Structure formats: C-alpha cells, structure tokens
Amino acid sequence: MTQGTNEEFQALVTVTTDPTCYSQAVGHPHWRDAMDQEFNALLHNNTWQLVAPALDMNIIGCKWVFRTKRTADGTVERHKARLVAKGFNQVAGEDFFDTFSPVVKPTTVRMLLSLAITHSWTLRQLDVHNAFLNGHLAETVYMNQPPGYEDPAHPDHVCLLQRSLYGLKQAPRAWFKRLHDFLLTTGFCASKTDVSLFYYVSDGSRVYLLVYVDDIIMMGSNPTLVNTLLNRLATTFKVRDLGKPGFFLGIETIHTSAGMILSQRRYMNDLLNRAGMTDCKPLATPASTTQAVTPSDELFDNPTQYRRIVGALQYLTITRPDLSYAVNRLCQFMHSPTVDHWAMVKRVLRYVKGTMDYGLRLSASTSTSVQAYSDSDWAGCPVDRKSTSGYAVFLGTNLISWLSRKQRTVARSSTEAEYKALADVAAEVRGLYPFSVS
Template sequence: MKQPPGYEDPAHPDHVCHLQRSLYGLKQAPRAWFKRLHDFLLSAGFSASKTDVSLFHYSAHTSRVFLLVYVDDIIMIGNDATLVDSLLQRLSSTFKIRDLGTPSFFLGIETLTVSDGILLSQRRYMEDILHRAGMTDCKPLATPAAITQTVSPTTTLFDNPTQYRRLAGALQYLTITRPDLSYAVNRLCQFMHAPTKEHWGLLKRVLRYVKGTLDYGLRLTKSISYDVHAYSDSDWAGCPNDRKSTSGYAVFLGTNLISWVSRKQRTVARSSTEAEYKGLADVAAEVTWVVSLLRELGLHSGAPATLWCDNLGATYLAANPVFHARTKHVEIDFHFVHDKVASGEFLVNFVSTKDQLADIFTKPLPAIRFATLRDKLNVMPHTPCA
C-alpha cells in the first residue's frame, strides 16, 4: 500500500506500507452485514424479493414501500410518506443511518427534475473521467464510434495499458445511464488484455463524444402502461478478427427504457438468421426476468411481452417448429424462445430495420441515424422545468 497523502516519510518517500491485516475486515464481513440487515427487514414486515436479492418490499393495505440495498447504501420509495417515515424510524433504532431526504445524488447518479419526469445524470462522473484522462478541453464529436474505422489487431502496444483499463472500466459504469455508449464501450473492453495505440485512439474518440454530451442522461417519465416490449438486433459476423456477431437489445416498460445490453456472441453464427435468433434468445432471457420481477411486485399487466426483431427468418423460427430442422447445429438453449411463444408468454413480431431501436447496440452508425435512435431510447439533455 502506498503511503497515505500527508503522511509520507520524507526520508523514505519511495517506501510502501506493510499491511498487518485487511483494511476492510474479513472476507465474509459483507455477507454477515447483509444477513443482519436482511433479518431485521424481515422482522420489520418486509418481504425479500426472490427475483432480486437486493430488493425488499412492504405492503399494508393500499400502501407500498420498496427498499433497495447496495452494500451500505439504501434507497427507499413508496406511495405513503407516513409509512416511509415510520419504517425509517424503525431502521434508525437498530442501525446508525442518515436520512438524506429525496434522492438527489445516489451512487454517483444524480436525479434531476424535468418537465415530464426525472433525468438520471452522471455529469459529475463524466467530468471526473475527462479530468483523469487529461481531456477536459478536448474537441467534442457527434458519435462515439466512426463508421469507417474498423478495429484490427496491431503489434504497436499502448505504452500505458493501466490507464487504458482504468478509463475503459470507468466508462463501463457510465453506461448505467448512457445506453448510447454501450456498443463503443463494449468494443473497447474487448482489448483490455493488450491495448494498442489504435485502441487508445478509439477510447479517446468515446471521451470526445462524452465531452459533447455532458448534459445528457436517461429520462424516466410516468407511463400509463406496464406492458413489456423489447427490441433485439444482431450484426452478423461484425468482428473482423474472429467473425463473431454482436447482439444488442433494449427492454421497455411502457415508454421507459429499463434494460439494455451490447455484447459479442459466444460462438460464430453461420447465417444472419442464426445470429438474430441467438440475440432473440438473449433478450427473451432478460424479459423473462423482468416479467418475473413485475409479477412478484404486483405490477405486471398480464399482457404477453412483445419482442421485435428485424429478421423474418428468426421471427419464423421462433413461431414455427418446422424450421428447427434447418438449425440442428444451434445450441439447444437458444430454442427456449419457441417454448415461450408457444405458451403465450411472448409475441415475436417483425419490425423494419428503420424502426429497429436496438440497431444502436450492434454497429457504428452515421450521426443523424445515431441521434435519432438515441432520442428514441430516452437519452436526452437536461432541460430544467419552468
């Protein structure tokens, strides 16, 4: 461990500290802490969610309270202010807590009020990333990835791989409120083991895009519908190095985006239909989890979830078992999409490529197309309400 700032030994400035024990207690300490909190919440009348172990919910007649735990940070929300206050008092009687009131800054995410809802922003975090990279005065760009620049393996390694990994990891946390960065950041993280100068240039381009969109965040508005619908897309053999495809999906609850991902597929797809079908299986697994959580909380509308795919072959494959004879090489676990459709839990519909919102998660796009999809994903600049 390096010498703490302000306590350096002037005679031995290069010496390090020899730790006698762990700085943060025993390895099992986090589990012991969560068990204590878990037991107390159950005794206070909360029910532990089976879908998400960090979520607890409390019901009393028409009053509902939800409590979400992240280590020792807790956020509580409910439709009865009196009930929330009484539960906070019970919590403070056992644990030393500090009530910060209405959430404004939680885990680096700032909650801003806009005219039609709230905006989740990480502006301070973005400014910190730019400061660490020495790019606070860089020239902004309209997109995080160029459509003309492909990533190919080179032998000229970047001379500071630790800095590359640190910044790429920081950008990963930024995708919590910035789904428009998911594809570019996912591509950067594929070269953590041996980043080159070319990869460093790609990372700097992402930072220049961040510089131009500091005011942007994820907007959440009140929705009159609790229907779940999702968009799935894949870029067949998009990686020039291993010819694997990139899948992406966006899951909406009503009008709000609640889950998204951009990732490279594990195996090489032999056709565009196979690549799209694998992407459809990924989003089906995520939607299954979302629906399970909504049912547990009593918020599910009961309507089947709708999956939108822009490949007719994959759409037919999910609904017609005859086509399975042509896909014997596809792993069995991908075929559970058909079972979900047959049971009536999912509806798989075709959507044109023009209206495919998940297109932003699979490939670089021109500036106009990128901005259009970004707006449809509810990534908006902060405009204070009047």
C-alpha cells in the same frame, strides 16, 4: 487570504489529494474532529476488545483514510475519516472465508424509479452511518490498535474484532447478512430476481427497498407505511434520512415537472480529468462506422491506463445507453490493447466531452407494459467472426434496460444470430415482468 488561512487550506488540499496522509490530517481541526467521531463510534459499537498478543496470532494492521464528501455540484459537504483494516494481510481459510456481497442491479434501480414516477410514490434516500460496523464477525480476527489512539494502559495489546470493519475481506458480506436478516424479521421479503431488492406488502400497499452497500433507496405507494418502516429501521441502525434522492452512487437525480433525469455529469468531468482530456475537442459520434476493429502490431505502452479508463466508461453506461456499443468493443481488448485501441478510447472521450448534458430521462407513463427490441449483426467481428447482440427494454415510455454484447459462439446463419439475441432479451424481460405489473 492570511498566512494562517493559506496553511490551513494547503493542509486540506494535501489530505484530500492523498487520502492516507495521516500526519497532515492530525494537524487540521476538521480531520481531527472526524477521526474522533469515528473512533467514538467504534467504541460505542463495541467493535473490539483488547487482548494480549500471542505468537500464533495473525495480526493485521490498520490505517486512517480521509475523504472529502461533496455534493452533486462539487461543493464540500463534510469531512470524513475512516479506520480501515489492512485486509490484504488476512489469510484465506484462517481469518476469512466467503467475501462476496450482492449489490442492486442498475436495471432494478431504473425500473423502480420509473414505477415511482408513474405512480407518484414517496421516494426517500437513506444513508447508514458506519454500516460495516453493524456486521457480526464469525471468524477470529486480530488487528493492531488505531494509530494515534493506542490505549495508554495497554499500548502493546491488540484488538480482537467483534464487529466487521472497513477493509476486511468479509466486511461487506457481514453487513449485508445483518441487514438482510433484520429486514426479513421486520416483514420484508427478498426478491428472487435481485437479492439486493426487498419489498413489503400490507393491505394493498407496497414498499420497496434498494440496497447498494450502505446507500439505500426506499419507495412506496403509502407515505405513512414508508415512515413507519423507516422508523423501524432507525431503531436498529443509525440511519440518516436524506429526503428525495439527489446524488446516489455518483448519479445525480434532477427532478423536473415531467419526472426525473439521471445524470453523471460530475463523473464525466472526473473521467476526462483522469484521462488528461479536459480540453479536448468534442466529436458527434463515439465510434467510427467505417473503420474495422482489428488488432495491430504496435502495443499500447500503458495498458493499465487503458483498463482503468475503459472500466470507468463501463460505469458511465448506467445512464448513457448511447455508449454501450462503443464501450463493449473497447472491453474486448483489455488483455492486450494497442495504439489503435487507445485512439478509439480517446474518440469515445471526445464524444463524452461534447455530450456532457446528456442523461437518462424518466417520466410518468400512461402504461406499465414492457416492450423489448433486439437486433444482431452476423459475423460482424473480423477477428473471430462472432456476432454482436443488442437489446433495449422499455417500461411504458421509459428505457430501463439495454445491452450490447458479443455472442459467445459463432452463429452459422443470420437467423441463428437473431435467435440468440432474442433469447437474451427474453431472459431479461422474464426477470422484470413480476415488478412491471405492480
């Protein structure tokens, strides 16, 4: 490796490690090209207009954020630069109001993927380029000009935002409203059980659209209808067709002759690396069946690390039902974790180390009937004497929904604890039933 190549590599590593390292990115051609593309996209979408600043304006800042997009096997796919507004400077009730934006439920994703495999539907993964720039702002928001791209004719002017921008508190909501309104005018209907699920019915054919911010999965029984609706979507938004789902929300979809395997192997590697346990010894079980979980007097000296790792483990349960019970127990001590609780976290991570190849298998099923199983202990927690409920829901032979959660009230008998668990799984099945018969 020559000296010049080595310096270029070091610049790339620095920017990848520090996603806000603007000075390093400017000197690297990959990042500079990405910044130019982002800025041109902002101008093309008429994201702002320059106005003279005033004393009564709440002017927020902005910064460039850099990210290396990778494929499921870890290789570099592309370099991405994004202009992000400093939304933490916004004032509630002045330049933003409602902020929430719905995302599709993991159970909905697993259920429709199971139906798609069973009925041999067409599957397409879509990515919306600069999705948040498509949202229209109802509030008045002022922002400084992008660093390195100030208008030479008006260097002191500020940006009056016309479109939503990444970093704004209301940006996800504005984008989802724009997409929601467009889909309804195209003929889609919004599901009542999951507001991020849309469906289109025509002459006995069905097409489903799953939305998770700017990541979209489209599936349907009629390939021609899927292509037609995709073309309609592309006329309004800049959509990139990625073909069959391969890497969606950090989940790798491995296609096999029997169906599909949902795996988070790369996410597990990142999690172990974040916890500093890449070289730990694996264990065969995620939790001890003999040791009771009781709070001890010695508090863990880094509760932020505990909460960060346990929060990451929660996302891992999307494809790992075997972790649900252990992770649920860890979540009960977020407020004041102790040394014993951190030891339990490390045990779960050692189990993850030994089960890196585990994933959720979805295969073609001869039936689409829903089968549900529930169970509950009685007064299992030695601290508050509450019971823990658990259930598993199958669509045909595919496991699509599961839960392990402590009950909210103390059950006065084992029968009452079982009925509470039964009520939870009945509510879950009721929400799934309209789609399971499709």
